[in-house]
Each structure stands twice: as C-alpha cells, then as structure tokens.
Amino acid sequence: MPLAGSLDIRALLDDAPLVVLEDRELRVDDVDILQVLYEVRVADREALVPPALNPTIPPVVSFLVYRAKESAFGPFALAQVRLTARAGVRPRAFLVSARCDNPALAEVLAGSWGYRIAPAQISLRRFHDRVDCLVADGGQTLLQLSLVDPVPVTGHDVQYPPGMHLARVEQDGITKPRLVQVDTEYEFRRADRGRPELSHFEPALWGDERLVPDEPVSASFSACDVTITNIRYVCNPDIPASEGTQKVSER
Amino acid sequence: MEFGIFMELSVPRPWTADSERQVYENALEQVRLADELGFDYVWAVEHHFLEEYSHCSGPDLFLSACAMQTSRIRVGHGVIACVPQYQSPIRVAERAAVLDILSGGRLELGTGRSATWTELGGFHADPDATKKTWDEFVRVIPKMWMQERFAWQGRMFSMPERAILPKPIQKPHPPMWVAVTSPGTEIDAADRGLGCLGLAPGGFADSEKKVKSYRRRIEQCEPVGAFVNNKVHTVNFLSCAEDGDLARRSGLRVASIFSYMASQLLSAKEVLPTHSYPSEGLLPALRRESGSPGDAAKSFRGVTMGTPDDVADAIRQWEAVGYDGINFIAQFMEVLPQQYVLDSMRLFAQEVMPQFKQGAPRSVPAGVA
Numbered sequence: 167m168p169l170a171g172s173l174d175i176r177a178l179l180d181d182a183p184l185v186v187l188e189d190r191e192l193r194v195d196d197v198d199i200l201q202v203l204y205e206v207r208v209a210d211r212e213a214l215v216p217p218a219l220n221p222t223i224p225p226v227v228s229f230l231v232y233r234a235k236e237s238a239f240g241p242f243a244l245a246q247v248r249l250t251a252r253a254g255v256r257p258r259a260f261l262v263s264a265r266c267d268n269p270a271l272a273e274v275l276a277g278s279w280g281y282r283i284a285p286a287q288i289s290l291r292r293f294h295d296r297v298d299c300l301v302a303d304g305g306q307t308l309l310q311l312s313l314v315d316p317v318p319v320t321g322h323d324v325q326y327p328p329g330m331h332l333a334r335v336e337q338d339g340i341t342k343p344r345l346v347q348v349d350t351e352y353e354f355r356r357a358d359r360g361r362p363e364l365s366h367f368e369p370a371l372w373g374d375e376r377l378v379p380d381e382p383v384s385a386s387f388s389a390c391d392v393t394i395t396n397i398r399y400v401c402n403p404d405i406p407a408s409e410g411t412q413k414v415s416e417r
Numbered sequence: 418m419e420f421g422i423f424m425e426l427s428v429p430r431p432w433t434a435d436s437e438r439q440v441y442e443n444a445l446e447q448v449r450l451a452d453e454l455g456f457d458y459v460w461a462v463e464h465h466f467l468e469e470y471s472h473c474s475g476p477d478l479f480l481s482a483c484a485m486q487t488s489r490i491r492v493g494h495g496v497i498a499c500v501p502q503y504q505s506p507i508r509v510a511e512r513a514a515v516l517d518i519l520s521g522g523r524l525e526l527g528t529g530r531s532a533t534w535t536e537l538g539g540f541h542a543d544p545d546a547t548k549k550t551w552d553e554f555v556r557v558i559p560k561m562w563m564q565e566r567f568a569w570q571g572r573m574f575s576m577p578e579r580a581i582l583p584k585p586i587q588k589p590h591p592p593m594w595v596a597v598t599s600p601g602t603e604i605d606a607a608d609r610g611l612g613c614l615g616l617a618p619g620g621f622a623d624s625e626k627k628v629k630s631y632r633r634r635i636e637q638c639e640p641v642g643a644f645v646n647n648k649v650h651t652v653n654f655l656s657c658a659e660d661g662d663l664a665r666r667s668g669l670r671v672a673s674i675f676s677y678m679a680s681q682l683l684s685a686k687e688v689l690p691t692h693s694y695p696s697e698g699l700l701p702a703l704r705r706e707s708g709s710p711g712d713a714a715k716s717f718r719g720v721t722m723g724t725p726d727d728v729a730d731a732i733r734q735w736e737a738v739g740y741d742g743i744n745f746i747a748q749f750m751e752v753l754p755q756q757y758v759l760d761s762m763r764l765f766a767q768e769v770m771p772q773f774k775q776g777a778p779r780s781v782p783a784g785v786a
Contacts, residue, residue, distance in 0.1 A: 223682055
C-alpha cells in the first residue's frame with residue numbers, strides 16, 4: 167500500500183503559526199525565484215511528512231528562494247525548505263520552515279498562509295554564469311547554494327507544487343491543527359536551468375536535522391509575477407488528505 | 418481485435434521472504450490461463466526501484482518463463498528501456514533474440530525510455546538524452562538482428578564489427594513497438610513504422626485524433642526495420658463478472674490503487690525542467706483521471722469493467738476509435754483474490770472475446786507461417 171507519512175506533529179504545533187482564514191491574496195510582480203532540488207537520504211522517510219501526506223519515492227528537498235525588489239510590503243527575500251510529497255495523488259510540497267528578511271511581510275505570510283517563518287539575511291544574486299544564494303542569521307550561515315551554468319528553458323518546464331503548511335487554524339471559534347494548502351500562481355517572464363550546487367545547509371536550524379541532502383537533482387531560476395491565492399483547502403494532518411481535506415473557499 | 422494481459426508484477430507491503438515469489442507465481446498462472454483461453458499477448462514492463470508498484474526489473478527472464486509454460490500466446494516487452502545506462506542495445510538485441518528462440522518465434526519488442534526520476538536518477542541517466550538514445554536503439558536493433566556482422570558509429574553508442582548472436586527465429590525480425598504516453602510519441606511511432614503501444618488512459622476524442630494521425634503518417638513512413646508494424650493498442654483494466662456491481666467494485670479497486678501507487682513516484686518532468694519530457698506522461702494522465710483514492714476510474718469512460726455485455730460495449734467503443742487491440746491490467750498490488758482474476762479472464766474469454774474474434778485471422782508472426 168502507499169507509503170503514508172508518520173511525522174509526529176505535536177512537537178511542531180506549539181510554535182506553529184496561527185492562521186485566521188480570510189479572503190486574501192498577495193500579488194508580487196517580477197519575482198526572481200531560485201529552486202534547487204536534492205534527494206534526501208533518510209532511514210525513515212515516512213517520518214518526514216505528516217500522516218495526511220504521502221512521501222515520494224525518493225524524498226526530495228526543495229530549496230525555494232524568492233527575491234522581489236518591490237511589493238506592497240517593500241523589497242523582500244524569502245527562503246523556503248520544502249519536501250516533495252503527495253496529498254492523495256496530487257503533487258504537494260510540505261513546508262519544513264522559511265526565512266524572510268522583511269518582518270512585515272513575514273507576519274502576513276505566517277498569519278494568512280501558515281508560513282513557519284523566522285528572520286534571516288538573504289542574498290540572491292544572478293550572474294550570467296551562475297546564481298548564488300546565501301541565507302544567514304546573526305553571522306551564521308544557514309544555507310548556501312547556487313545554480314551553475316544557466317541555460318534558457320520555458321516557464322512551462324518549471325514546476326513549483328502547492329505548499330502544505332502546518333498551522334493552527336481558527337475555524338468557527340475553535341483552533342485546530344491543520345495543513346493549509348497554499349496555492350501560488352506563477353506567470354513566467356523567463357526561466358533558466360542549470361547544475362545545482364549546495365555548499366552549506368544546517369538542517370537542524372531549519373527544523374529537521376534528518377534532512378541530509380544526498381544526490382543533486384536540478385536547479386532552476388525564473389522571473390515570475392507571483393500571486394499567492396486565498397486559501398481554498400485545509401486538511402486534517404492526522405488522517406489521509408483524501409479523507410481529511412476540507413474546502414474553505416472558492417478561488 | 419487483439420487482446421493481451423499486462424504484467425506490472427507489483428508487490429504490496431508488508432514484504433515477506435515469499436512475497437515476490439508468490440506474485441510471480443500468480444502472474445505465471447494468469448499467463449498459462451491466458452494462453453489456454455486465446456489471449457494474444459502477455460506484456461511485461463521493465464521497471465527499476467519502483468517499490469511495490471513494479472518489481473519487474475528482469476522482464477526477459479519473466480517472459481522466458483512465460484514462453485516455456487505456454488504454447489501460443491505471444492510474449493512482449495511492454496516495454497524495454499532504451500536507456501544506455503540501463504543496458505546496451507547489444508544486450509537488448511541478444512537477449513531478445515534468445516527469448517524469440519525459446520518462445521518459438523513469439524517475441525514482440527516494445528521499446529521506451531522511462532519517465533520517472535526514480536528510475537532515471539537511480540541510474541544517473543540523463544533525462545534530456547532519453548529520446549535521442551531511444552531513437553538510436555530502435556534504429557540499430559533490427560540491423561543487429563538482420564546483419565550477419567554489425568558495426569556502428571553513433572552518437573550514444575558505437576561498436577566495431579562483430580557478429581551479434583543469436584539471431585531471432587522470426588524473419589526478418591520480431592515486430593517492434595513503442596510505448597505511447599507523452600503526446601506526440603504516436604507520431605514518432607508512425608514515422609519509424611513502429612506499433613503504437615498505448616500505456617495511458619484517455620478519452621475517446623483525444624484517442625481517436627491520435628489514432629487517425631498515426632494511421633495517416635504511417636502510410637508514408639520509412640521503417641527502422643524491415644517491415645511496418647501498424648498496430649495500435651491501448652491499455653485498460655479488466656474486471657468481468659456476471660454480477661456487474663461486483664465487477665465494477667473490484668475493477669475500481671485495481672484502478673484506484675494503480676493511480677495511487679503511480680502517483681508516489683517522481684516523474685522526470687516534475688523535478689527537472691526539461692524539453693525531453695514535454696508534459697504529461699502516465700502519471701499526470703492518471704491524476705487527471707482520478708480525484709482521490711476510491712474514485713480512480715469514475716471519469717474514465719470506456720473502462721472494461723462490469724458484466725460481459727458492459728465489457729463488450731466498452732471494447733466496441735475503443736474499436737470504433739480505431740484501436741486494433743487492448744491490453745488488460747487484471748490485477749495490481751494483489752488487491753483481488755487470484756481466483757477472481759482467473760474467473761474474470763475466463764468469463765471474458767467465453768462471453769466477450771468471441772464477439773471480436775469471429776472470422777478474424779489469428780495474429781501471425783512475421784516470417785513464421
């Protein structure tokens with residue numbers, strides 16, 4: 167039978183963001199996006215994702231970094247560590263944690279979309295021969311990665327699956343643990359791909375020390391207009407998504 | 418219409434020391450029965466590392482066992498991976514020829530290139546190159562079979578002159594096919610004179626368009642081999658019982674778990690931005706057809722599940738679309754009792770198959786009269 171997640175979410179709930187469901191979307195134009203994927207070697211891959219989700223074979227960690235020069239909250243950079251997963255048969259990415267250099271935006275991302283988020287300094291620099299990203303906090307490097315030798319591809323070739331964010335969700339006056347499905351629309355202006363290079367990663371500081379990247383998979387860099395849409399689905403993290411998913415709004 | 422059975426050899430957890438042997442034994446029993454009942458083909462996949470979904474990494478060995486336990490059913494690779502990191506085309510030609518000899522000239526060679534990162538990444542194969550390597554494989558393999566000695570200077574593969582042995586029994590060579598999951602591969606099949614082995618479910622309108630396009634183009638093809646194989650097959654789930662509700666319930670269990678298991682694999686397209694896998698493939702096609710576990714085939718019109726009349730009606734629809742054959746998945750992950758699978762095949766052969774076989778000539782292997 168399909169592998170099912172077995173991550174114990176209780177320990178994560180204490181500091182999980184509190185989400186109030188509301189009709190809200192966030193559009194940001196001309197966002198640079200670096201995505202680097204690595205296979206993860208782990209003894210117990212089921213324990214990486216909650217019971218609502220299914221791990222993929224093999225599990226893959228996605229480092230997804232946005233940088234925007236303008237937004238309603240000012241310039242920002244956002245770095246996410248996500249794990250490939252499935253909700254039933256649908257491709258999803260379970261958010262392990264995120265870092266953001268814009269406190270006002272971070273607060274909104276946490277409260278409206280359940281981003282488990284902490285501050286950091288984030289640099290994302292594009293050159294013609296490579297794209298470099300550095301995430302640091304208080305002088306400590308949390309993540310350093312690159313895309314090397316970019317070549318153009320079409321936006322159609324690049325995929326960013328919807329995120330599944332563990333949060334405490336207020337519904338009908340009650341706070342419940344839920345996976346919030348974060349759907350993001352991407353309008354591509356250009357896209358490149360290249361060779362992934364991971365120079366440094368501190369998995370414990372991102373929330374899961376078991377995430378040891380092993381095999382490089384791919385790297386892409388794109389420029390997109392991004393819209394994080396209002397939340398349409400939430401999901402009970404303790405039971406399969408096919409049984410525990412609830413529609414909370416229309417698009 | 419021709420009919421076949423499709424073997425994934427899926428092995429559900431929990432695995433015991435006996436699990437895989439039991440799955441193989443059950444499959445061989447189904448193949449022996451299919452041979453007795455008049456099914457035309459048994460096809461075996463080639464997959465690697467696909468836990469539970471398919472433990473069929475040595476399909477030529479499995480098909481050899483099938484050949485030795487049967488007398489008339491044709492044994493087909495459905496399909497062999499034409500990826501050099503998996504195997505050299507020399508080894509494909511050699512081993513396929515052995516299978517053709519052991520089966521008395523009953524080999525069908527389906528070709529493909531893998532679509533999952535799970536497999537390609539496991540071999541450190543380059544997904545960008547698989548279309549090109551497949552193309553070179555299908556051009557050289559028939560030459561290896563037909564020429565006494567063979568030499569090649571290619572892009573992916575080169576060799577000095579050698580005799581590639583043994584040679585297949587079927588002359589000029591066994592029929593060749595290509596797996597069609599990605600849009601456009603039916604055109605590749607037609608242009609090379611290869612049979613079209615459909616592996617993804619789809620709607621009638623889209624299928625009819627593909628079949629028409631294939632038929633039109635293959636009339637002007639330059640075949641990679643010595644002859645054109647212009648057959649078009651599709652794949653379907655088989656569950657046939659006098660109790661239609663039972664048949665549909667049982668068939669849906671197979672279809673549902675098939676989609677669910679397939680979805681856990683990583684498609685190459687999902688993790689690597691590449692033109693080589695332009696879109697779709699089997700996994701997204703299955704996702705489109707299934708909402709969630711339990712309703713995998715609800716929207717899949719034309720499923721061959723139900724009473725013999727239901728199944729015959731569905732086959733007529735596919736026949737009208739232009740298909741020459743349907744290959745059935747009758748079991749997956751052992752979710753159905755073996756006896757149910759065997760009874761379903763028997764009822765199909767007794768009640769349904771004759772409606773499509775009367776007056777139809779038997780499939781005659783090329784060169785074996």
